[in-house]
Amino acid sequence: MAITFVIVSSKDQLLFEATFPPASQTDETAHLREFILFASLDLLEPIVWSSRDFYLKAIDRFNDQIIYGLVTASSCRLLLVSDGKNEEAVKNFLQDAYELYAKLTMNPFYDPGTPILSTSFQERVQKLGKKYFG
Amino acid sequence: MELRRFTQPNKPTNTTTVSNSEIAKWNILDRPLTRSRDELALSTFSFLFAEAVQYLQTRVQQVSELEDKLNQLGYRVGQRALELLYFRERINKREIRIVSILGFIRVQLWKFLFKKSADYLKKVTDREDEYYIEEEEPLVNRFISVPKDFGQLNCAAFMAGIIRGALDSAGFTASVSAHYIHRAESSRRAVSIFMIRLEESVMNRERRLAG
């Protein structure tokens, strides 16, 4: 089962998107997963502002698809949709991805809230995906 | 040109296709964020900051523009410092309320950047959306004497920008400005305050949370 991961700014702008395995970007379910993720954004807002946690666990579900969320200190949202059979891996993935994101934002050449174009970031996210989701 | 000979790297020059993993060894993304570097001399920072003030000063007509530019310079620092601080100190709770995030900035962020807490955090009486942080001697002003003809210029506008960047980043959009105030007639040296005014959307959310 393919997984889609997105980073969305605090202003609901899509900054980054990746699918695991990478080839599944083109499959027909990719659009669906993307749609599910964006539909969950409204749900996310009250959770972000009621919990002090970074990792928000499962925030929404759609049929057999579960949406997991993590919010960064800079109120950026890391979302992931999967079939829910690998919750521990999802949590670890999101936490590692957060660290990558945090390092990215340290770069004076990256402006937080703008689309992430760094190829090294892309590569490392893919590596993480491979590590946790095979 | 000798410069060319030394600087031309031995790898494809078409930068758009160069995989950055080639320089992975030095890439920030591969280094632990928690590793804390040794501290640096205040002198280093002070010379750098003084040069930044001089640089910006040549590009403005008015004192208020200089303050805006210093604020913007600090904003980029504050944005990044907040995220970095959470990782460095392994803090596992976010701040979602106004007073908590302001307290977090006054104590943790201040210590992280300036090695001490700011002196006070206070609420502006009669103003729901205004707070101020008071600091007797902001670090950036340690060696700075502002000439008379610069009026009320406070170079700590840079630190106001840091506060604004950190707040904005945490989801508390605000305007922040630095001012001098004279606490007592007797003291010659004025203290600095950072006036913080939160945006209406932030106040609305706060009311809901308080609700």
Added chain:
Amino acid sequence: MLYTLFVVNKAGGLIYQQNFSETAAKLSSNDYLRLASTFHSIQAISRQLSPVHSRFGFGIERIETDTFVLQAFQSQTGVKFVVTASPETKNLKNFLRRLYELYADYVLKNPFYELDMPIRCELWETMLQRAVEDHQRASS
């Protein structure tokens, strides 16, 4: 007792002058300027007298008279700190070293100060005053 301080830039221009005592000689500002540039020249000439050529000899470091002493310190960059004091005054060398540090901090780290120009920095005044008081306390 400290009388007067001069700070002279590398070109011989007076960039700061301050009296610390009522009894200090009072000169016109033109005279102070002339004094600074004359002293600058004398130092340069005195270096020529040295039997060993060195880029670092400061030339005259101290002049003693019946009524006062003059102590000078010059950094390798050419900036000079010159103080006059009553003949028995001690620790003038250290006092000038301290002023040099204060100059590096409160003058040169001030973005509104232009190199080699007259020093007009409030914090420098404050810290100088403190250094003078410390020196007097230590000497009395």
Added chain:
Amino acid sequence: MSSSTSRSSTWNKLGDAAYAKSEKVSADLVALTYGSFVREIIKDYEEPDQVNKELEKLGYNIGIRLIEDFLAKSGVGNCSSFEESAEIISRVAFKMFLGIRATVSNWNNEYNSCSIIFEENPLAEYVELPPEYSNALLYSNMLCGVIRGALEMVQIIVECEFVKDQLRGDDTNEIRIRFKEILQEQVPWNDEE
């Protein structure tokens, strides 16, 4: 040779002592401020070559002031020769102001040009150059200006340039310094001739 080794260790000690006794700030504050400053300069100049030039110029302005801080607080007496100055920069000044020790090497045959090499660069801690700058921008070029400005104030005229930069994929950071001349003191009476 042994005297130069013992001098080196004296300088190392001076560097450590100057670093130890100085008041400190967070290295992150310095790195982030430098980064924000570079961004500001890029906004104003855009062209990498222009930005590099401006960074060098701003560094020079810092250098001509910083030298007094160095002489006042480091305990280094004088910088007499170019050779000695290079060692003092790498062993004392780098430690005092950047918290790192650099090494001097790659002397040419005439002994009038050498390299200052340093593995860690606290200014560039979080930086990854975007593709449009990755071959052109000398992110830490301010350092070259600082060295040139500081040495000029002690009458040593040099040219400096970044020849290796880890941000550009090099294995280390290297600043090449070329000695030009030593300024002689103007004797006052010569003016009137």
